[in-house]
Amino acid sequence: MSKSYDIVVIGAGLSSLMFLSRYILKNKDQSILLIEKSIKKNINQTFCIWQGPDLIDIKKIYNLKPRHVWRKIEVSYENDTICRDISPYSYECFDGKETLKELLNQCKNKISIKQGLDVRKIKNNKGLIEVITKNVTIKTKYLIDSRNKISKEQYESPPSLQQAFVGNEIVSKNEQFDPEVIKLMNFSNNKKEVEFTYTLPFSKKSALVETTFFSKRPSLIDIKKLQKKLLKRYKSTKLIKEERGIIPMILDREFINNNNIPIGLSAGMARPSTGYSMMRIAQWVKSIESKKIKQDNINEFQFKPNKLLEWFDSIFLTVCYFWPQKVPNLFMKLFSNADIKSIIRFMSDAPTLSDIFLIILSMPKKLMIHGLIKKYVK
Template sequence: MAIDADVTVLGGGCAGLSLALRLAERPGRTRRVVVLEARDAYQHDRTWCFWRQTPDRFDALIRHRWEHLRVRSPERDVEVDCRLTPYQMLESGDFYAYVQAVIAGQQAVRLETSVTVRGEPVRIPGGWRVETSAGDHTTAHVIDTRPPRSPGRGDALLWQSFLGEEVLCEQPVFAPDRADLMEFDETTPPEVAFTYVLPLAVDRALIETTLFHPQPHHPEDLRARQRQAVAQRCRGAPYRIVRSESGILPMGLRGAPTKTRAGYVVAGLMGGGARPATGYAFQRIQVWAERCAVALRAGRAPVTHAADPRLTQWMDRLFLEVLHAEPACGPSLFTALFANVPTPRLVRFLSDQATLLDRACVVTALPYSIFLRQLFARLPVSGLRRDLG
């Protein structure tokens, strides 16, 4: 049977386009790449932020950089000086436009929009058959980056649900040189809920309400809190919402994140693209895209995301378990992290580049009694005690 493509990427979002970009620039031995994307047109639908550590291929696309951040709870106000590794913002609209322009100028990669992939690819001799809204498509390799169809309680240890709005205020109420990474309020019942504020100008900011919870939350569930957060940040002045974005990201996917079938890999959020403890995925996706492009250029099979080092997996899991079991501790844990760990070490830890010493600093910065409680709760004897009442 004739095969239509060497590699077919299901979904042309962050992961699909990041890989397409690398292969469009240098295809090597993989000369027929197809990206199947459901949407008709790309819009600025999300804002990617991450810490800048080294010169980066997207430097020219960065719209804002902050050298000062703040993490606040009712008990503590922590100023974070990140001049060495500024926190920077890339608008997805700029990224999509840039990748589309690169793809338009070459032959190896074809981006097909308005094509919805239906169901799961089916194994055929020499590859896979993919059923789409535009008919059947055959390919030697599949890279599936489609997001979770219906995020559910139990599929991840916690879900990060958020609703963000870019507001234009009639008065100058924001300080554009400092972003609020996390501002915790009192919540009843106790929840890990906070506001994230990226000031873009004195009268413009992206204000986001975020919740870490075992249950994924629809943006509408966050609407009332968001309205309150925006009103408070605009200090009662009239404002206009110019754009909104929302997401539900897995924090600690349960079960095997990757399907290991010959010539079929899962990548992006469902392939382990998101760091469990933070939900941040943009930089991890870039690292994966580089690795996967190297394999494909050499004529090898595609690869999925590399597993995190065991110690990182263990630390992230324990951290999430603590947030799950004792959400009231969330504000004190995050403020302790930012107050007690030197910023370069914390940034390396959050950006998957931690040394052993960085990890040790993170561990010693946190109130150990909470973590010991959680470790004790893991012991079989704790379950037995619970069972006995």
């Protein structure tokens, strides 16, 4: 007979660990088991977020140290470059491996952890949930599930896109980067997909350089070929590591069902217009961390994105889906016209109404109206 738990959490990734590190502080009387399928994870992620006034202070709350902080950003397309000072805001990057290690350390002695268990099936049985793996079945009252269950149909139904990227951390003999300025988007002239380079310079001689696409059906093999070409632009470099990923840019999300709480990507915690999820996860955790999961409040644990932002993102995605060639100019207009603080709060899911108003005013109106019409008139 296997032991039964109050809560089983599937997946030791970002959403589960950010949740657990805060939830266990107030809820010491519930037995919690964390299950992870991988035994040794090869984590090459870099998590970046905006920080500053009115945004959740990730460093303080989660006790994390950023690897690098930037106070200037650059966006460019063809011959135009926009460089903006973002103080008092900053763009900060956290090493993925260190982040997950620190979060896991914060929960380690307060929960049980089982690695190497690949969850195959979930079954409800007489008021309990059965979490079925190859060799064991574990019973629990409540389940928190961070597995990505987004289906092929969801990924492929308009205006869903996927943010796909291949990046390399490079070190060179020459000084060829400016560590003060993060190159957020350097757009390519691509008629079929939104394509840009994202460069995080850590020093004058080292940077993470990524080829990124907002794509309907991305191919990491093709992106890797373009990335190889891109790297040739840099002189005498050595590759340190590679990071790659495909993040959903979709509006669909999973809902709580039979004491099973979805979190992470399937629950809509990746912002549809950007693919970023760390701030959304932090916002969700903040909204529930003082609560204890019980039968009568379980629906309060559902992740609910801001409705206005969701509507805005749906129009933005529609534009990216149908008119990708116009997206570089949309961003150039936004970054040259709008107040940078409004843009940052908007991208971090924490805009005021006036921020939203200002963003709308800074967008190319005709294009956004086309997006709006396309969204409603099928």
